[in-house]
Amino acid sequence: MNQNAINISGLKKIYKGGTVALKEVNLTIQNGDFFALLGANGAGKTTIIGILTGIVLKTEGNVEIFGIDIEKDHNAAKKMIGVVPQEFNFNFFEKVEDIVIQQAGYFGIKRKEARAKAEPILKILELWDKKDTVAMKLSGGMKRRLMIARALIHEPKLLILDEPTAGVDVELRHGMWDYLKKLNQQGVTILLTTHYIEEAEALCNNVAIIKEGEIVKSAPIKTLTKSLEEHTYVVELNEGASGLTLENFHVTQVDETTIEVIIKKSQSINALIKALDAAKVTVSELSPKGNKLEHLFLNLVNK
C-alpha cells in the first residue's frame, strides 16, 4: 500500500474552557515508518493521539489513517489502529488472557480465533505464563506489556504508543524496544510519544517536535542530529589533564584523565588532534558524546 499511514492537515483543537491544545498541526507519517512525536509536557502530544483514536473530537482540520477520513468512516479507521495509552485502563480484576480476548471481541473477532491469536502475542511479550493471573497482580512492566498485547490483538497496521516505557526499568525497556523494532520490520507503522530522547534515537527513523500545539520541526532523526551546530567529544588521556587548555577549543575537565571538548560545525576533528598534539598530551580514546538529540530537543523546546 502506497498510502501514508497518517495524514494530518490544518488540525486544531480548542478544549471546552478555551485551552488551545493544537494551534495548527500538519503531519505526514509514511506507511512502515517508525515515528516519534517529541515535546514537553502539555505540548499537545496526547491530544493528537486522542484525535487519531477517536477519543478527542477535533475542532478543525483533516485526519486520515491509511487514506480513511477518521470523521467519515470512524470504524474503518479505528480498525487500522492499535493504541497503547499512557494510563493502564484495563479491568484490574480480570485475567490477562481474558483482557486480550475481550478486546478482540470489540473488533468482531470470535472467541476461539481470539484465543489462537492471543497465544503468540502473549508469548512474545513474555506474558503467557501469566495468562490466568488477574491484572492487578502484574508488575508495572508486565502491565505495560499487557497494554501492548491488547492493542495488537486485532492486527492493526498502525500502532500508537503514548510514552510506552514510562516507569519501565532499563532492562525491560530494551526488551520492549527489540520487540517494537521487530513489529515495525514486519510492516507495522509505529508512532510513539516519548520523553526519553534516547528512545527516539534508538528506535525511530523520523521525528516531529511539537511545541505549544505546533510542529516546530519534522525531519529524519539523522538530519536533525547532523544539523546540530556543535558536537561534544569525550577525550581520554594517558596522563593527568589538570589545567589543560587547547587553542581554539573549549575544554571541560570531567575527571583526572578525561576532558570534554566542543567542536563547532566550522571546526574539524583534525584541528582538535593538532591542538592536542601541540599541548603534548596523548589521547587513548576519542568518542562523540551521546544525547545529540537531547541537545537539539532542548534547543528547540526552549527557543
Ligand code: ATP
Ligand atoms: P504530556 O507530555 O504531559 O502528556 P502532552 O504533550 O500530551 O503532555 P496534552 O495532554 O495534549 O499534552 O495537552 C495539551 C494542552 O491541552 C495542555 O495545556 C492541557 O492542559 C490541555 N488539555 C488536555 N486535555 C484537556 C482536557 N480534557 N480539557 C481541557 N484541557 C485539556
